[in-house]
Amino acid sequence: MECGRKRRAEGGEIDPSSLCPPPPFPSPACELLDNRLRIQYDSPSFAPKQVIFVAGSNMLAILLARTGHFVYNDRFGDFGMSDFVKDLASSLQQQIDAYKPQIAAQEVGHVLETGDGIARAAGLSNVKAQELVRFDNGVMGVAFNLEKDSVGIITLGDPSGIEEGMLVRGTGRIASVPVGDALIGRVVNALGEAVDGRGPIVTDKTRPIERIAPGVVERKDVKRPLQTGIKPIDSMIPIGRGQRELIIGDRQTGKTALAIDTIINQKGKDCICIYVAIGQKKAQVARVLGILEQAGAMEYTTIVVASADDPAAMQYIAPYSGSAIGEEFMETGRDALIVFDDLSKHAWAYRQVSLLLRRPPGREAYPGDVFYLHSRLLERAAQLSDERGGGSLTALPIIETLLGDVSAYVPTNVISITDGQIYLEADLFYSGIRPAVNVGISVSRVGGDAQTKAMRQVAGQLKGDMAAFRELAAFATFGSDLDKATQRQLDRGYRLTEILKQPQYEPVSLENQVMVMYAGTRGFTDTIPVDKMKAWEAAFIRFMETSHSEVAQEIVEKKAITPENEPRLKEAISQFNSGWQG
Ligand SMILES: Nc1ncnc2c1ncn2[C@@H]1O[C@H](COP(=O)(O)OP(=O)(O)OP(=O)(O)O)[C@@H](O)[C@H]1O
Numbered sequence: 001m002e003c004g005r006k007r008r009a010e011g012g013e014i015d016p017s018s019l020c021p022p023p024p025f026p027s028p029a030c031e032l033l034d035n036r037l038r039i040q041y042d043s044p045s046f047a048p049k050q051v052i053f054v055a056g057s058n059m060l061a062i063l064l065a066r067t068g069h070f071v072y073n074d075r076f077g078d079f080g081m082s083d084f085v086k087d088l089a090s091s092l093q094q095q096i097d098a099y100k101p102q103i104a105a106q107e108v109g110h111v112l113e114t115g116d117g118i119a120r121a122a123g124l125s126n127v128k129a130q131e132l133v134r135f136d137n138g139v140m141g142v143a144f145n146l147e148k149d150s151v152g153i154i155t156l157g158d159p160s161g162i163e164e165g166m167l168v169r170g171t172g173r174i175a176s177v178p179v180g181d182a183l184i185g186r187v188v189n190a191l192g193e194a195v196d197g198r199g200p201i202v203t204d205k206t207r208p209i210e211r212i213a214p215g216v217v218e219r220k221d222v223k224r225p226l227q228t229g230i231k232p233i234d235s236m237i238p239i240g241r242g243q244r245e246l247i248i249g250d251r252q253t254g255k256t257a258l259a260i261d262t263i264i265n266q267k268g269k270d271c272i273c274i275y276v277a278i279g280q281k282k283a284q285v286a287r288v289l290g291i292l293e294q295a296g297a298m299e300y301t302t303i304v305v306a307s308a309d310d311p312a313a314m315q316y317i318a319p320y321s322g323s324a325i326g327e328e329f330m331e332t333g334r335d336a337l338i339v340f341d342d343l344s345k346h347a348w349a350y351r352q353v354s355l356l357l358r359r360p361p362g363r364e365a366y367p368g369d370v371f372y373l374h375s376r377l378l379e380r381a382a383q384l385s386d387e388r389g390g391g392s393l394t395a396l397p398i399i400e401t402l403l404g405d406v407s408a409y410v411p412t413n414v415i416s417i418t419d420g421q422i423y424l425e426a427d428l429f430y431s432g433i434r435p436a437v438n439v440g441i442s443v444s445r446v447g448g449d450a451q452t453k454a455m456r457q458v459a460g461q462l463k464g465d466m467a468a469f470r471e472l473a474a475f476a477t478f479g480s481d482l483d484k485a486t487q488r489q490l491d492r493g494y495r496l497t498e499i500l501k502q503p504q505y506e507p508v509s510l511e512n513q514v515m516v517m518y519a520g521t522r523g524f525t526d527t528i529p530v531d532k533m534k535a536w537e538a539a540f541i542r543f544m545e546t547s548h549s550e551v552a553q554e555i556v557e558k559k560a561i562t563p564e565n566e567p568r569l570k571e572a573i574s575q576f577n578s579g580w581q582g
């Protein structure tokens with residue numbers, strides 16, 4: 001013992017033969033390795049495999065001790081482990097035994113060129129289409145173009161920090177967003193990150209933003225109505241839960257207003273709403289948020305924003321993110337409504353990234369798969385079968401046209417994908433017919449079955465009256481003499497047109513719509529001056545609510561105009577008309 005210490009103090013080489021073997025142990029085989037003494041014990045009854053002389057360093061002694069080596073160290077003073085080291089050794093040994101290294105091979109590429117929100121990287125040969133990639137500075141991107149020697153990436157964050165030569169790694173997963181009830185009432189970006197300053201979204205559920213739409217057998221007929229609260233739509237272009245109905249029109253024709261009113265009208269109707277704002281100004285989105293908050297609609301609404309100043313890639317993925325959020329509600333047996341405002345700007349963002357990545361441009365410079373871009377999105381709206389929980393996702397995509405040109409590439413595509421369209425016309429809008437719905441060319445292909453019976457009873461006649469009116473109105477402008485029947489048709493039409501007008505943010509309940517339209521189509525308003533129609537309507541609804549609330553209640557309960565409640569309704573209208581002063 002003494003000999004080892006002395007020799008080390010002298011700084012000379014250690015001669016193994018000069019060291020005394022540890023007294024209670026059998027004689028070991030010694031060898032000197034670098035400046036360390038290694039003593040091998042053969043006896044199986046002696047646990048330590050080796051005795052190692054460690055000069056000076058406690059740390060090294062501990063490290064060796066933990067692997068079962070028997071340590072001799074001048075601080076411990078003799079052969080054998082101190083209690084402290086023994087404890088440490090055993091706990092370290094346990095940790096080492098429990099440690100399972102998680103080694104994963106990761107492919108690393110490097111950026112070849114970058115600019116305009118896109119990057120091209122080499123070395124990512126196993127990356128998949130639409131896979132998320134991470135640049136070395138933390139910015140995420142989506143592998144968009146898989147080419148022979150490189151991958152075209154669209155960046156989801158600030159692209160200014162990405163440089164040539166920067167490392168980029170595949171993450172092995174498709175972009176996903178948080179989903180679930182935690183999203184309700186929040187404003188999030190296209191990656192599902194909160195942007196409303198109310199802290200992060202707390203949920204453990206996520207969904208990939210891209211998903212194959214439910215198959216045919218997983219669906220059932222659209223049978224339940226989605227009340228928009230907008231008179232021309234609910235009566236003549238009814239929308240069912242699970243339907244895809246396009247809102248199409250020039251700029252500033254009230255497209256957003258229709259969608260917002262529909263969201264406001266879902267209050268208390270068990271339908272969660274998702275408003276996806278694509279390529280809009282942030283101020284406009286803030287305005288929509290303010291309106292929804294004021295109407296108490298944010299209690300059941302999520303807003304997904306990819307505004308005009310966000311990278312094109314964010315605008316491109318935003319509607320898919322919104323769909324993923326909506327699908328969670330649908331798949332848990334609930335009803336959801338999603339508004340894409342608007343898909344024209346979505347197509348522009350897609351065209352932008354496609355052209356920058358040198359995809360071959362086709363008609364109107366859109367890439368060849370622009371149809372698929374929207375069809376795979378809108379196919380995800382569905383009414384699920386009872387086996388799948390019976391939930392639904394209704395989609396209201398919005399398309400902006402230029403000078404009413406619905407035969408442009410993107411409008412025709414989306415028209416063919418959806419189950420009908422609501423045309424808004426600038427001429428109608430400026431002539432004061434708001435909502436500016438052209439009911440002559442608007443159509444809903446599946447919503448008719450879903451319409452409430454009461455509404456169907458009044459709307460059947462309304463449609464006929466309005467069609468006849470449109471035909472005659474064109475002739476009437478020439479000012480020719482008209483026979484009495486024609487004049488009556490025209491008068492009816494003017495009054496019904498007034499009834500179908502509606503101010504913004506004031507959706508009308510089903511029962512009030514039914515009662516007013518009943519009065520209009522059954523001739524009770526034919527003698528009311530046209531310019532007084534709006535005042536008549538407001539007063540009539542007030543009267544029905546205060547004096548004859550049982551009529552509306554019965555319509556709600558029976559969902560129809562029955563032989564029992566019809567006379568009561570007629571009687572109430574006559575009573576009101578006789579007392580109305582205008
Ligand atoms: N029913 C309505 N009654 C009165 N004003 C309305 C009505 N609907 C919309 N407006 C007004 O018309 C203007 C345009 O409406 P909105 O923003 O909804 O149109 P848009 O088609 O979405 O426009 P953009 O093309 O800019 O998105 C707004 O100022 C809005 O207040």
Ligand SMILES: [Mg+2]
Binds near residue numbers: 256
């Ligand atoms: Mg708008």
